[in-house]
Amino acid sequence: MKKTALLIIDAQYDFCNPQGTLFVPGAQEDIARLTRLIALEGDKLDSIFVTLDTHKVLDIAHPLFWQDQNGNTVAPFTLVTLASVKSGKWTPRYHQEYVTWYLETLEEQGEFQHFIWPEHCLIGSKGAALDDSLLEAILAWTHRTGRDYVAVQKGINPLTEHFGVFKAQVPVASAAETELDYAFLNNLNAFDQVLIAGEARSHCVATSIAQIIRYAPELVPKVTVLSDCMSDVPNWGHLADPIFEDAAQKGMTFTKSGSISF
Template sequence: MENKNALLIIDAQYDFCNPDGALYVQDAEHDIERLSDFITKNATELNHICVTLDSHPVNDISHPSFWRDRDGNPPNPFTQITLKEVEEGKWIPNFYENETKEYLKKLEAQGEFPHFIWTHHCLIGSKGAALDETLSEALQKWITINKEQGKYKQYKAVTKGTYPLTEHFGIFQAQIPVSNRPETQLNQSLLDSLNQYENVYLAGQAKSHCVATSLKQILDNAPELAKKVIVLEDCMSDIPNMGHLGEPIYKRAKKMGVQFKKSNNV
């Protein structure tokens, strides 16, 4: 059956998965090895693979270059910035001050993720934004193995994060969608395309942020799809000391019937 098994891989890119990457997630390279083995061993059973690509401009609201303090210095990575601090002048946006304040107001009202500053990462067109090399090789093997079976396969790549004035953790929509920016709004077509399959395996980086938020967006917007999701729990890792941010999402997912399995036990 050609629409039985799909695999959704979140942000398995150099900057997250390589120890030399700009925003390396500890142990991600081992997650990638397990995920690549999973793809190769199950090549003829995986009917569809979708990879997501975090893709940011340099002056992104989550990057140091977007901000300065009273003395003109950019914030250090992993600095949390609140609306109150902006209103008090502790942190000053270098661009779009009104839009930035409105964004922080909505983000804090949402109550899910605080606004953190990351290192400059996954810059559009950069080495850091590229798929991890080990995974890329596994995807090519998947295509070749299916070709030998007379089947045409090609993975689908979906970008996120290109609009600089909102975080975009989950693949299906930005943290705060913007009315006149379609790239930030709900990607219903992607949800619908995945919902064609009986099983949708989920893996990627980071477990605490982008994978968790993508899963939450499935739970919120496509509960019928959620019942098909199988999380490959040994193919993802938390950003250190931030696992608590995603944990409520995974607890909710289990209650809604999402399965959690090891990649070698599927």
């Protein structure tokens, strides 16, 4: 039997519950399928890793970090470009020189534009906690198998976006938590098979897949993406599609949670 790890990306209240501040439609059904997998096939899982998106209120991608020309806080889902900042349309309330450099760097990458999100997954908040039913399934698995789950925080540094679980979009100088997490990648490489699920497919899952392709290509053939255990932020699925197509061409497996080969 293959030595198998399950990597669950950001399956937290704010993404998975309709009352969450950044609810991903479809996440409840994703979680139901995922908890069923853990309940029925958990004895075949050697490890479970969960990543936890974790933010401060004054985050570069949260409203309160920004203001408009009248001093008003910027609304969620606002696009902030370098040009709009230079024109004075939007102004960061903190670290202005750094933010200009950050936006330049982000736009040069060409992967993401800078969007302002609703405050989500705030440290210590209910929104940052794992989905209740998923946690119950994982705890039952731990008590049944004697194997503890491993939690990995991301996004804690307020000066950069951290979609992918292995590296921030723009690493912050002298902030190790934003650099490429070689230890995490090495941990996953110790397995014969790595199952990946979580939220949202369009952002954190897709970026994590892209980071595996870029930084740990030897891991690609070991990865099985559970396509029925992830959903897109509405109208953003186009971000993930080319990444998933590239991954499939490079040998990554895509299947549904009821069709896994252990």
